[in-house]
Amino acid sequence: MEVLVQAAGVHQYRGVRHVLKGVDLTIHRGEIVGLIGQNGSGKSTLIQVLSGILRPELGRIDLAGEFYRPESVDAARAAGVSVIEQDFESPAGQTVAEAMYRHTFMAGRPHAELLEPAKAVMARTQFEVDLDAITDTLDPAEQAIVEVLRVLAEEAQLVVFDEASSMLHEIDIVQLHAAARRLRDHGCAVLYVAHRLEEVVAISDRVAVMRQGQIVSVVDAREATVDGLAHAMLQRPIGAAAARDKGPLGDVRLAVQGLSVGKRLKDVAVDLRVGEVLGVVGLRESGAHELIEAVAGVRPSASGSVHLNGEQLGSLHDAGDRIRYLPSNALQDDEKISDLLASGAKGETELARLRHAVAVAHHLELSTSDIQGPMKSLSGGDRQKVSVAETLASGADVIVLNHPTRGVDVGVKDRVHSLIRDLVDDGTSVVFFASNVEELLAHSDRVAVVHDGQIVAVLDPAEVDEDIVMDYAAYGEVTQRQARGA
Ligand SMILES: Nc1ncnc2c1ncn2[C@@H]1O[C@H](COP(=O)(O)OP(=O)(O)OP(=O)(O)O)[C@@H](O)[C@H]1O
DSSP: OOEEEEEEEEEEEETTEEEEEEEEEEEETTOEEEEEEOTTSSHHHHHHHHTTSSOOSEEEEEETTEEOOOSSHHHHHHHTEEEEOGGGGOOTTOBHHHHHTTTSTTTTSOHHHHHHHHHHHHHTSSOOOOTTSBGGGSOHHHHHHHHHHHHHHTTOSEEEEESTTTTOOHHHHHHHHHHHHHHHHTTOEEEEEOSOHHHHHHHOSEEEEEETTEEEEEEEGGGOOHHHHHHHHHSSOOOOOOOOOOOSOOOEEEEEEEEEETTTEEEEEEEEETTOEEEEEEOTTSSHHHHHHHHTTOOTTOEEEEEETTEEESOGGGGGGGEEEEOTTOOOTTSBHHHHHGGGGTTSOHHHHHHHHHHHHHHTTOSOSOTTSBGGGSOHHHHHHHHHHHHHTTOOSEEEEESTTTTOOHHHHHHHHHHHHHHHHTTOEEEEEOSOHHHHHHHOSEEEEEETTEEEEEEOGGGOOHHHHHHHHHHSSOOHHHHTTO
Protein backbone atom coordinates (compact mmCIF):
# COMPACT_ATOMS: atom_id res chain seq x y z
CA MET A 1 0.00 0.00 0.00
CA GLU A 2 1.15 3.49 -0.80
CA VAL A 3 2.20 5.61 2.16
CA LEU A 4 0.17 8.83 2.40
CA VAL A 5 1.22 10.25 5.76
CA GLN A 6 4.60 9.74 7.33
CA ALA A 7 5.18 11.48 10.65
CA ALA A 8 8.59 11.10 12.24
CA GLY A 9 9.78 12.42 15.61
CA VAL A 10 7.06 15.07 15.94
CA HIS A 11 7.35 17.20 19.08
CA GLN A 12 4.85 19.79 20.25
CA TYR A 13 4.56 22.04 23.31
CA ARG A 14 1.31 23.53 24.67
CA GLY A 15 2.49 26.45 26.76
CA VAL A 16 5.33 25.01 28.84
CA ARG A 17 4.01 21.45 28.56
CA HIS A 18 5.84 19.05 26.32
CA VAL A 19 2.80 17.24 24.91
CA LEU A 20 3.96 15.36 21.81
CA LYS A 21 7.26 13.69 22.54
CA GLY A 22 8.42 12.26 19.25
CA VAL A 23 5.37 10.91 17.43
CA ASP A 24 6.04 8.42 14.64
CA LEU A 25 3.06 7.35 12.54
CA THR A 26 2.51 5.98 9.06
CA ILE A 27 -0.89 5.99 7.35
CA HIS A 28 -1.43 4.40 3.96
CA ARG A 29 -3.91 5.32 1.26
CA GLY A 30 -6.99 3.14 1.45
CA GLU A 31 -6.70 2.26 5.13
CA ILE A 32 -8.43 3.24 8.35
CA VAL A 33 -6.09 3.75 11.28
CA GLY A 34 -7.78 3.97 14.69
CA LEU A 35 -6.16 6.26 17.23
CA ILE A 36 -6.77 5.63 20.92
CA GLY A 37 -5.22 6.99 24.10
CA GLN A 38 -6.02 8.11 27.60
CA ASN A 39 -7.42 11.60 28.15
CA GLY A 40 -4.54 14.02 27.78
CA SER A 41 -2.26 11.58 25.94
CA GLY A 42 -1.98 13.99 23.00
CA LYS A 43 -4.50 12.81 20.37
CA SER A 44 -6.11 16.23 19.81
CA THR A 45 -2.73 17.89 19.74
CA LEU A 46 -1.62 15.50 16.99
CA ILE A 47 -4.84 16.22 15.07
CA GLN A 48 -4.21 19.93 15.46
CA VAL A 49 -0.74 19.48 13.99
CA LEU A 50 -2.12 17.51 11.04
CA SER A 51 -4.96 19.96 10.45
CA GLY A 52 -2.81 23.08 10.39
CA ILE A 53 -3.80 24.58 13.77
CA LEU A 54 -0.41 23.94 15.38
CA ARG A 55 3.06 23.78 13.87
CA PRO A 56 5.38 21.18 15.38
CA GLU A 57 8.51 22.37 17.16
CA LEU A 58 10.57 19.43 15.92
CA GLY A 59 10.17 16.49 13.59
CA ARG A 60 8.91 16.05 10.07
CA ILE A 61 5.66 15.12 8.39
CA ASP A 62 5.39 14.07 4.75
CA LEU A 63 2.09 13.96 2.89
CA ALA A 64 2.05 12.05 -0.40
CA GLY A 65 5.83 12.14 -0.44
CA GLU A 66 6.12 15.89 0.10
CA PHE A 67 7.18 17.90 3.13
CA TYR A 68 4.00 18.93 4.94
CA ARG A 69 3.85 21.86 7.36
CA PRO A 70 0.60 23.76 6.74
CA GLU A 71 0.46 27.33 8.02
CA SER A 72 -3.31 27.29 8.56
CA VAL A 73 -6.40 25.06 8.51
CA ASP A 74 -7.18 26.31 5.01
CA ALA A 75 -3.67 25.41 3.86
CA ALA A 76 -4.07 21.91 5.35
CA ARG A 77 -7.40 21.47 3.55
CA ALA A 78 -5.89 22.66 0.30
CA ALA A 79 -3.15 20.06 0.74
CA GLY A 80 -5.82 17.38 1.30
CA VAL A 81 -6.31 17.05 5.06
CA SER A 82 -9.89 17.44 6.35
CA VAL A 83 -11.39 16.81 9.78
CA ILE A 84 -14.87 15.55 10.67
CA GLU A 85 -15.69 16.84 14.14
CA GLN A 86 -18.16 15.84 16.84
CA ASP A 87 -21.61 17.26 16.14
CA PHE A 88 -20.48 17.66 12.52
CA GLU A 89 -20.43 21.46 13.22
CA SER A 90 -23.70 21.43 11.25
CA PRO A 91 -24.08 24.95 9.79
CA ALA A 92 -27.48 26.44 10.60
CA GLY A 93 -29.71 27.15 7.64
CA GLN A 94 -27.39 25.87 4.88
CA THR A 95 -28.56 23.45 2.22
CA VAL A 96 -26.65 20.20 1.83
CA ALA A 97 -24.97 21.50 -1.33
CA GLU A 98 -23.93 24.72 0.45
CA ALA A 99 -22.64 22.77 3.46
CA MET A 100 -20.57 20.54 1.18
CA TYR A 101 -18.70 23.51 -0.27
CA ARG A 102 -18.58 25.70 2.84
CA HIS A 103 -14.81 25.36 3.27
CA THR A 104 -13.84 25.61 -0.40
CA PHE A 105 -13.31 28.54 -2.74
CA MET A 106 -16.94 27.99 -3.83
CA ALA A 107 -18.28 28.89 -0.37
CA GLY A 108 -20.98 31.55 -0.51
CA ARG A 109 -22.05 30.78 -4.07
CA PRO A 110 -25.79 30.39 -4.60
CA HIS A 111 -27.25 26.95 -3.98
CA ALA A 112 -28.30 26.55 -7.62
CA GLU A 113 -24.71 26.99 -8.79
CA LEU A 114 -23.47 24.30 -6.42
CA LEU A 115 -26.02 21.67 -7.37
CA GLU A 116 -24.22 20.28 -10.42
CA PRO A 117 -20.81 19.82 -8.78
CA ALA A 118 -22.51 18.47 -5.63
CA LYS A 119 -24.39 15.91 -7.73
CA ALA A 120 -21.15 14.86 -9.38
CA VAL A 121 -19.52 14.30 -5.97
CA MET A 122 -22.52 12.34 -4.72
CA ALA A 123 -22.55 10.18 -7.84
CA ARG A 124 -19.07 8.95 -6.89
CA THR A 125 -20.54 7.51 -3.67
CA GLN A 126 -23.55 5.27 -3.26
CA PHE A 127 -25.09 7.72 -0.84
CA GLU A 128 -28.34 9.51 -1.57
CA VAL A 129 -29.07 12.75 0.25
CA ASP A 130 -31.46 15.49 -0.77
CA LEU A 131 -29.04 18.24 -1.81
CA ASP A 132 -31.77 20.86 -1.31
CA ALA A 133 -32.44 19.84 2.31
CA ILE A 134 -31.40 22.17 5.13
CA THR A 135 -28.61 20.33 6.98
CA ASP A 136 -29.72 21.07 10.52
CA THR A 137 -33.08 19.38 9.87
CA LEU A 138 -31.36 16.10 8.91
CA ASP A 139 -30.91 13.27 11.34
CA PRO A 140 -27.38 12.51 12.60
CA ALA A 141 -26.81 9.62 10.18
CA GLU A 142 -27.64 11.87 7.22
CA GLN A 143 -25.45 14.63 8.63
CA ALA A 144 -22.59 12.14 8.78
CA ILE A 145 -23.10 11.48 5.09
CA VAL A 146 -23.10 15.21 4.37
CA GLU A 147 -19.76 15.45 6.13
CA VAL A 148 -18.37 12.67 3.98
CA LEU A 149 -19.65 14.43 0.86
CA ARG A 150 -18.02 17.61 2.17
CA VAL A 151 -14.58 16.05 2.58
CA LEU A 152 -14.91 14.52 -0.88
CA ALA A 153 -15.84 17.96 -2.26
CA GLU A 154 -12.69 19.24 -0.54
CA GLU A 155 -10.77 16.49 -2.33
CA ALA A 156 -9.38 15.25 0.95
CA GLN A 157 -6.68 12.61 0.94
CA LEU A 158 -6.50 12.21 4.71
CA VAL A 159 -9.77 12.41 6.66
CA VAL A 160 -9.63 12.62 10.44
CA PHE A 161 -12.73 11.55 12.38
CA ASP A 162 -12.25 13.43 15.67
CA GLU A 163 -14.48 11.64 18.20
CA ALA A 164 -17.22 12.03 15.60
CA SER A 165 -19.27 9.17 17.09
CA SER A 166 -19.30 10.33 20.70
CA MET A 167 -22.85 11.75 20.67
CA LEU A 168 -24.36 9.22 18.26
CA HIS A 169 -26.68 6.29 18.83
CA GLU A 170 -25.51 2.86 17.78
CA ILE A 171 -27.67 2.92 14.62
CA ASP A 172 -26.10 6.21 13.53
CA ILE A 173 -22.62 4.91 14.32
CA VAL A 174 -23.27 2.09 11.86
CA GLN A 175 -23.91 4.72 9.18
CA LEU A 176 -20.85 6.71 10.21
CA HIS A 177 -18.72 3.59 9.84
CA ALA A 178 -20.23 2.89 6.44
CA ALA A 179 -19.25 6.42 5.46
CA ALA A 180 -15.68 5.98 6.73
CA ARG A 181 -15.35 2.75 4.75
CA ARG A 182 -16.67 4.49 1.65
CA LEU A 183 -13.89 7.07 2.01
CA ARG A 184 -11.34 4.31 2.39
CA ASP A 185 -12.67 2.62 -0.73
CA HIS A 186 -12.19 5.91 -2.56
CA GLY A 187 -8.50 5.72 -1.71
CA CYS A 188 -8.57 8.18 1.18
CA ALA A 189 -6.61 7.47 4.32
CA VAL A 190 -8.73 7.71 7.47
CA LEU A 191 -7.53 8.47 10.98
CA TYR A 192 -10.38 7.48 13.31
CA VAL A 193 -10.24 8.77 16.89
CA ALA A 194 -12.68 7.41 19.49
CA HIS A 195 -12.76 6.28 23.09
CA ARG A 196 -14.94 3.18 22.72
CA LEU A 197 -12.41 0.47 22.06
CA GLU A 198 -14.93 -2.02 20.61
CA GLU A 199 -15.86 0.59 18.05
CA VAL A 200 -12.26 1.36 17.12
CA VAL A 201 -11.48 -2.33 16.66
CA ALA A 202 -14.58 -2.74 14.49
CA ILE A 203 -13.87 0.15 12.11
CA SER A 204 -10.07 0.12 11.84
CA ASP A 205 -7.55 -1.80 9.77
CA ARG A 206 -4.79 -0.92 12.22
CA VAL A 207 -4.98 0.68 15.64
CA ALA A 208 -2.37 3.13 16.95
CA VAL A 209 -2.07 3.49 20.71
CA MET A 210 -0.94 6.81 22.11
CA ARG A 211 0.55 7.13 25.56
CA GLN A 212 2.09 10.25 27.08
CA GLY A 213 2.72 11.95 23.79
CA GLN A 214 4.03 8.99 21.80
CA ILE A 215 2.58 6.28 19.61
CA VAL A 216 3.64 3.29 21.69
CA SER A 217 2.23 0.55 19.48
CA VAL A 218 0.39 -0.03 16.23
CA VAL A 219 -1.52 -3.30 15.92
CA ASP A 220 -3.47 -5.09 13.23
CA ALA A 221 -7.16 -4.63 14.15
CA ARG A 222 -7.94 -8.24 13.21
CA GLU A 223 -5.63 -9.37 15.97
CA ALA A 224 -6.53 -6.65 18.48
CA THR A 225 -8.67 -7.22 21.55
CA VAL A 226 -10.31 -4.62 23.72
CA ASP A 227 -8.42 -5.85 26.77
CA GLY A 228 -5.12 -5.87 24.93
CA LEU A 229 -5.64 -2.32 23.69
CA ALA A 230 -6.76 -1.10 27.11
CA HIS A 231 -3.62 -2.56 28.58
CA ALA A 232 -1.40 -0.95 25.96
CA MET A 233 -3.11 2.37 26.57
CA LEU A 234 -3.45 2.40 30.35
CA GLN A 235 -0.76 -0.10 31.36
CA ARG A 236 -3.40 -1.71 33.56
CA PRO A 237 -6.69 -3.51 32.88
CA ILE A 238 -9.93 -1.50 32.69
CA GLY A 239 -11.47 -1.39 36.17
CA ALA A 240 -14.68 -3.41 36.29
CA ALA A 241 -17.69 -1.48 37.54
CA ALA A 242 -19.19 -3.00 40.64
CA ALA A 243 -22.69 -4.31 40.02
CA ARG A 244 -25.36 -1.81 40.90
CA ASP A 245 -27.02 -2.83 44.08
CA LYS A 246 -30.66 -2.00 43.46
CA GLY A 247 -33.07 -1.74 46.33
CA PRO A 248 -36.77 -0.92 46.06
CA LEU A 249 -37.56 2.51 44.59
CA GLY A 250 -37.48 5.33 47.14
CA ASP A 251 -40.09 8.04 47.79
CA VAL A 252 -40.98 10.45 45.04
CA ARG A 253 -38.49 13.30 45.00
CA LEU A 254 -39.68 15.15 41.93
CA ALA A 255 -43.09 14.79 40.33
CA VAL A 256 -43.93 16.68 37.19
CA GLN A 257 -47.25 16.48 35.41
CA GLY A 258 -48.54 17.97 32.19
CA LEU A 259 -45.03 18.97 31.13
CA SER A 260 -45.00 20.57 27.69
CA VAL A 261 -42.26 22.38 25.77
CA GLY A 262 -43.34 24.05 22.55
CA LYS A 263 -44.45 21.46 20.03
CA ARG A 264 -41.73 18.98 20.94
CA LEU A 265 -42.87 17.71 24.32
CA LYS A 266 -46.55 17.15 24.89
CA ASP A 267 -48.17 16.77 28.28
CA VAL A 268 -45.62 14.41 29.81
CA ALA A 269 -45.57 13.09 33.38
CA VAL A 270 -42.26 12.23 35.07
CA ASP A 271 -41.51 11.05 38.56
CA LEU A 272 -38.05 10.78 39.96
CA ARG A 273 -37.42 8.86 43.18
CA VAL A 274 -35.06 9.50 46.05
CA GLY A 275 -31.76 7.70 45.38
CA GLU A 276 -32.39 6.58 41.82
CA VAL A 277 -30.77 7.05 38.46
CA LEU A 278 -33.43 7.59 35.81
CA GLY A 279 -31.95 7.01 32.37
CA VAL A 280 -33.52 8.87 29.46
CA VAL A 281 -33.30 7.68 25.86
CA GLY A 282 -34.58 9.44 22.78
CA LEU A 283 -33.56 9.95 19.20
CA ARG A 284 -32.95 13.39 17.78
CA GLU A 285 -36.13 15.51 17.67
CA SER A 286 -37.96 12.99 19.88
CA GLY A 287 -38.37 15.61 22.60
CA ALA A 288 -35.86 13.86 24.93
CA HIS A 289 -33.50 16.81 24.84
CA GLU A 290 -36.36 19.20 25.69
CA LEU A 291 -37.42 16.88 28.51
CA ILE A 292 -33.92 16.89 30.00
CA GLU A 293 -33.59 20.65 29.80
CA ALA A 294 -37.09 21.21 31.16
CA VAL A 295 -36.45 18.95 34.17
CA ALA A 296 -33.13 20.71 34.69
CA GLY A 297 -35.01 24.00 34.88
CA VAL A 298 -33.16 25.61 31.99
CA ARG A 299 -36.27 25.86 29.78
CA PRO A 300 -38.23 28.70 31.36
CA SER A 301 -40.96 28.22 28.74
CA ALA A 302 -41.75 24.69 29.99
CA SER A 303 -45.21 24.39 31.51
CA GLY A 304 -46.57 21.81 33.94
CA SER A 305 -47.25 21.19 37.60
CA VAL A 306 -44.18 20.49 39.74
CA HIS A 307 -43.65 19.00 43.19
CA LEU A 308 -40.15 18.81 44.63
CA ASN A 309 -39.79 17.00 47.97
CA GLY A 310 -43.56 17.32 48.36
CA GLU A 311 -43.54 21.10 47.93
CA GLN A 312 -45.46 22.58 45.02
CA LEU A 313 -43.38 24.88 42.83
CA GLY A 314 -44.53 27.42 40.25
CA SER A 315 -42.22 25.81 37.67
CA LEU A 316 -39.08 23.71 37.40
CA HIS A 317 -37.17 26.93 36.92
CA ASP A 318 -38.13 27.88 40.50
CA ALA A 319 -36.20 24.92 41.94
CA GLY A 320 -33.05 27.08 41.83
CA ASP A 321 -29.96 25.29 43.03
CA ARG A 322 -31.93 22.29 44.30
CA ILE A 323 -31.74 21.02 40.73
CA ARG A 324 -28.38 21.12 38.98
CA TYR A 325 -27.66 20.57 35.28
CA LEU A 326 -24.54 19.36 33.50
CA PRO A 327 -24.96 20.28 29.83
CA SER A 328 -23.31 18.09 27.21
CA ASN A 329 -20.72 20.74 26.58
CA ALA A 330 -20.10 22.79 29.71
CA LEU A 331 -18.30 25.99 28.76
CA GLN A 332 -15.99 26.87 31.60
CA ASP A 333 -12.90 27.91 29.65
CA ASP A 334 -11.48 30.51 31.99
CA GLU A 335 -12.46 29.02 35.30
CA LYS A 336 -9.69 27.76 37.52
CA ILE A 337 -9.49 23.95 37.56
CA SER A 338 -8.80 23.76 41.31
CA ASP A 339 -11.81 25.98 42.15
CA LEU A 340 -14.13 23.61 40.33
CA LEU A 341 -12.52 20.51 41.79
CA ALA A 342 -12.77 21.97 45.30
CA SER A 343 -16.50 22.52 45.13
CA GLY A 344 -17.01 19.47 47.34
CA ALA A 345 -15.13 21.24 50.14
CA LYS A 346 -17.16 24.44 50.42
CA GLY A 347 -16.57 26.45 53.59
CA GLU A 348 -13.23 24.76 54.29
CA THR A 349 -9.88 26.55 54.57
CA GLU A 350 -7.97 27.39 51.39
CA LEU A 351 -5.45 24.65 52.12
CA ALA A 352 -8.14 22.03 52.76
CA ARG A 353 -9.86 23.02 49.50
CA LEU A 354 -6.62 22.66 47.58
CA ARG A 355 -5.96 19.27 49.15
CA HIS A 356 -9.45 18.19 48.19
CA ALA A 357 -8.92 19.40 44.62
CA VAL A 358 -5.63 17.50 44.36
CA ALA A 359 -7.29 14.30 45.63
CA VAL A 360 -10.14 14.55 43.11
CA ALA A 361 -7.68 15.32 40.28
CA HIS A 362 -5.69 12.25 41.24
CA HIS A 363 -8.78 10.04 41.45
CA LEU A 364 -9.93 11.16 38.02
CA GLU A 365 -6.41 10.77 36.60
CA LEU A 366 -6.19 14.30 35.20
CA SER A 367 -3.24 14.42 32.84
CA THR A 368 -1.94 17.66 34.32
CA SER A 369 -0.50 18.47 37.73
CA ASP A 370 -1.06 22.18 37.14
CA ILE A 371 -4.54 22.35 38.58
CA GLN A 372 -4.15 26.07 39.28
CA GLY A 373 -4.45 26.66 35.53
CA PRO A 374 -7.65 27.45 33.58
CA MET A 375 -10.02 24.79 32.23
CA LYS A 376 -8.97 25.60 28.68
CA SER A 377 -5.51 24.19 29.40
CA LEU A 378 -7.03 20.71 29.80
CA SER A 379 -7.74 18.08 27.16
CA GLY A 380 -11.41 17.63 26.21
CA GLY A 381 -11.89 14.50 28.33
CA ASP A 382 -10.12 15.99 31.36
CA ARG A 383 -12.38 19.05 31.19
CA GLN A 384 -15.39 16.83 31.13
CA LYS A 385 -14.20 14.99 34.25
CA VAL A 386 -13.76 18.28 36.13
CA SER A 387 -17.22 19.53 35.09
CA VAL A 388 -18.81 16.26 36.19
CA ALA A 389 -16.94 16.33 39.52
CA GLU A 390 -18.09 19.90 40.15
CA THR A 391 -21.71 19.12 39.29
CA LEU A 392 -21.80 16.00 41.43
CA ALA A 393 -20.38 17.92 44.39
CA SER A 394 -23.02 20.64 44.13
CA GLY A 395 -25.21 19.18 46.89
CA ALA A 396 -28.36 19.52 44.76
CA ASP A 397 -31.30 17.17 45.40
CA VAL A 398 -31.66 16.42 41.70
CA ILE A 399 -28.77 16.26 39.26
CA VAL A 400 -29.42 16.12 35.54
CA LEU A 401 -26.48 14.78 33.53
CA ASN A 402 -26.38 15.17 29.75
CA HIS A 403 -23.75 12.80 28.31
CA PRO A 404 -21.59 12.87 31.45
CA THR A 405 -18.94 10.47 30.13
CA ARG A 406 -18.62 12.09 26.72
CA GLY A 407 -14.94 11.99 25.75
CA VAL A 408 -13.85 10.33 29.00
CA ASP A 409 -11.40 7.48 28.42
CA VAL A 410 -12.26 3.88 29.32
CA GLY A 411 -9.83 3.91 32.21
CA VAL A 412 -11.80 6.51 34.14
CA LYS A 413 -15.34 6.08 32.84
CA ASP A 414 -16.15 3.63 35.60
CA ARG A 415 -14.86 6.04 38.22
CA VAL A 416 -17.34 8.62 36.96
CA HIS A 417 -20.10 6.02 37.26
CA SER A 418 -19.00 5.10 40.78
CA LEU A 419 -19.06 8.77 41.78
CA ILE A 420 -22.64 8.95 40.49
CA ARG A 421 -23.54 5.77 42.34
CA ASP A 422 -22.04 7.02 45.65
CA LEU A 423 -24.16 10.12 45.33
CA VAL A 424 -27.32 8.18 44.60
CA ASP A 425 -26.64 5.86 47.53
CA ASP A 426 -26.63 8.99 49.70
CA GLY A 427 -30.11 9.86 48.42
CA THR A 428 -29.48 12.22 45.51
CA SER A 429 -31.70 11.66 42.47
CA VAL A 430 -30.04 11.63 39.08
CA VAL A 431 -31.41 11.96 35.57
CA PHE A 432 -28.95 10.48 33.11
CA PHE A 433 -29.21 11.24 29.39
CA ALA A 434 -26.83 9.64 26.88
CA SER A 435 -26.90 8.19 23.40
CA ASN A 436 -25.04 5.03 24.43
CA VAL A 437 -27.95 2.79 25.39
CA GLU A 438 -25.70 0.02 26.70
CA GLU A 439 -24.19 2.47 29.19
CA LEU A 440 -27.63 3.77 30.19
CA LEU A 441 -28.95 0.29 30.82
CA ALA A 442 -25.90 -0.63 32.88
CA HIS A 443 -26.10 2.39 35.16
CA SER A 444 -29.79 3.30 35.53
CA ASP A 445 -32.49 2.03 37.87
CA ARG A 446 -35.21 2.79 35.32
CA VAL A 447 -35.01 3.94 31.74
CA ALA A 448 -37.61 6.30 30.25
CA VAL A 449 -37.88 6.25 26.46
CA VAL A 450 -39.08 9.36 24.67
CA HIS A 451 -40.66 9.13 21.23
CA ASP A 452 -42.58 11.79 19.36
CA GLY A 453 -42.91 14.09 22.36
CA GLN A 454 -44.15 11.40 24.77
CA ILE A 455 -42.61 9.02 27.28
CA VAL A 456 -43.64 5.78 25.59
CA ALA A 457 -42.08 3.37 28.08
CA VAL A 458 -40.42 3.30 31.49
CA LEU A 459 -38.33 0.15 31.53
CA ASP A 460 -36.47 -1.94 34.08
CA PRO A 461 -32.93 -2.39 32.68
CA ALA A 462 -32.85 -5.94 34.07
CA GLU A 463 -35.73 -6.92 31.82
CA VAL A 464 -34.84 -5.37 28.48
CA ASP A 465 -31.97 -5.25 26.04
CA GLU A 466 -30.67 -2.52 23.74
CA ASP A 467 -32.79 -3.67 20.80
CA ILE A 468 -36.02 -3.32 22.75
CA VAL A 469 -35.05 0.14 23.98
CA MET A 470 -34.14 1.24 20.45
CA ASP A 471 -37.42 -0.13 19.11
CA TYR A 472 -39.34 2.04 21.55
CA ALA A 473 -37.11 5.01 20.68
CA ALA A 474 -37.53 4.58 16.92
CA TYR A 475 -41.14 3.38 16.64
CA GLY A 476 -42.77 4.11 20.00
CA GLU A 477 -43.45 0.40 20.49
CA VAL A 478 -41.78 -2.97 20.29
CA THR A 479 -41.86 -4.09 16.68
CA GLN A 480 -43.22 -7.46 15.55
CA ARG A 481 -39.69 -8.75 15.13
CA GLN A 482 -38.87 -8.03 18.76
CA ALA A 483 -42.19 -9.24 20.05
CA ARG A 484 -41.60 -12.60 18.35
CA GLY A 485 -38.19 -12.67 19.98
CA ALA A 486 -36.57 -12.93 16.54
N1 LIG B 1 -4.31 25.13 25.40
C1 LIG B 1 -3.56 24.37 26.20
N2 LIG B 1 -2.69 24.90 27.07
C2 LIG B 1 -1.91 24.13 27.88
N3 LIG B 1 -1.94 22.78 27.87
C3 LIG B 1 -2.78 22.19 27.02
C4 LIG B 1 -3.64 22.94 26.14
N4 LIG B 1 -4.37 22.07 25.43
C5 LIG B 1 -4.01 20.84 25.83
N5 LIG B 1 -3.06 20.91 26.79
C6 LIG B 1 -2.44 19.76 27.47
O1 LIG B 1 -1.89 18.89 26.50
C7 LIG B 1 -2.06 17.54 26.90
C8 LIG B 1 -2.62 16.75 25.73
O2 LIG B 1 -3.95 17.20 25.45
P1 LIG B 1 -4.77 16.66 24.21
O3 LIG B 1 -5.99 17.53 24.15
O4 LIG B 1 -3.91 16.55 23.02
O5 LIG B 1 -5.15 15.19 24.74
P2 LIG B 1 -6.16 14.12 24.14
O6 LIG B 1 -5.41 12.84 24.02
O7 LIG B 1 -6.78 14.64 22.91
O8 LIG B 1 -7.22 13.98 25.30
P3 LIG B 1 -8.82 13.72 25.27
O9 LIG B 1 -8.98 12.24 25.10
O10 LIG B 1 -9.25 14.14 26.64
O11 LIG B 1 -9.42 14.54 24.19
C9 LIG B 1 -2.97 17.56 28.12
O12 LIG B 1 -2.22 17.26 29.26
C10 LIG B 1 -3.50 18.96 28.20
O13 LIG B 1 -3.63 19.37 29.55
